[in-house]
Amino acid sequence: MKIFFIGTVSFSQKALEKLIFLRAEIVGVATKSRSxxxxxxxxxxxLCEINNIPWKYVKDINATHILSWIKSLEPDVIFCFGWSSLIKKELLELTPLGVVGFHPAALPFNRGRHPLIWSLVLGLEKGASTFFFMEEGADDGDILSQKLFKIKYNDDAASLYSKIEKNAMDQIPLFLKQLEDGSYSRIPQDHTKGNVWRKRGLKDGEIDFRMTTNAIYNLVRGLTRPYVGAHVIYKGKEIKIWAVKEEQFPLSNIEPGKVLEVKDFKILVKAWDGAVQILDHNFVELPKEGEYL
Structure with missing residues (x-):
């Protein structure tokens, strides 16, 4: 079975490495030099150079000359694992088996943008890695393979990314064999039970200390490295916050946002229902006790 591969993120590289290890027949790769x-x-x-796989840097995966190149390679299926633009109809119908995509959520739930980030920000306790047959809509095609896992309290963006990668690498050998021998199944999504997450904006990353301690904790862990980080505004500047800890605070008559203590480069700040200890941050000038964030 000939595979054409599209990808340009860390997950794409892990998946391509897995396919190479499995001795899959990869006839071409589309990627980006930067994003x-x-x-x-x-x-x-x-990775393609080391393994003698034909490749191209691609700006528009739906461009006519790219479609002609892919068609000339005569793939049986296209794997699109990590691409920031939609695949159009002509490419979706280019191969006998279509295009298999990947979404790190339990489809039909949580389609759309930033699934890993929203899963943590919203405090979900379950996640999934889902491979599906792509259609013209966003993440709405038939499911090929899905595997659930638990999201723990101490998971953050990096650990959840690792869990998703491990899950997916376990799935690839199974559905690869099924695609090769024709034993795969297509499970239609029930979109009446699903939802679509929106694109995250800059405001979504700002910590408002009128939030609960748990909401602040979830926001920070969802946006921490390798992502852009949550932030506070201090003296008109955006300061990145990478890790916080929830703390109890006995007094209910202290306003949210008040700095309660600054010690050992850690900052304790009053939140709506307690306090948060800021453990990892980009403050150059530390706020003083009694100031407000």
């Missing part, structure tokens, strides 16, 4: 959209961008060209 303005993906904090976890990976250029797949070096």
């Amino acid at each position: 303005a959209f993906n904090a976890d961008h990976k250029d797949l060209a070096p």
Whole structure:
């Protein structure tokens, strides 16, 4: 079975490495040398060079000359694992098996943008890695393979990314064999039970200490490295916050946002229902006790 591979993030590289290890027949790869959209961008060209796989840097995956190139390679299926733009109809129908995509959520729930981030920000306790047959809509095609896992309280963006990668790498050998021998199944999504997450904006990353301690904790862990980080505004400047800890605070008559203590480069701040200890941050000038964030 001939595979054409599309990807440009860390997950793409892990998946391509897995396919190479499994001795899958990869006839071509589309990737990007850089990305303005993906904090976890990976250029797949070096991996392709080492393994003698034809590749191209691609700006528009739906461009006529790219479609002609892919068609000339005669793939049976296209794997699109980590790409920031939609695949159009002509490419979706280019191969006998279509295009298999990946979404790190339990489809049909949580389609759309930033699934890993929203899962943590919203405090979800379960996640999933889902491979599906792509259609013209966003993440709405038939499911090929889905595997659930638990999201723990101490998971953050980096650990959840690792869990999703491990899950997916376990799935790839199974559905690869099924695609090769025709034993795969297609499970239609029930979109009446699903939802679509919106694109995250800058305001979504700002910590408002009128939030509960748990909401602040979830926001910070969802946006921490390798992503852009949550932030506070201090003296008109945006300060990144990478890790916090929830703390109990006995007094209910202290306003949210008040700095309660600054010690050992850690900052204790009053929140709506307690306090949060800021453990990892980009403050150059530390706020003083009694100031407000």
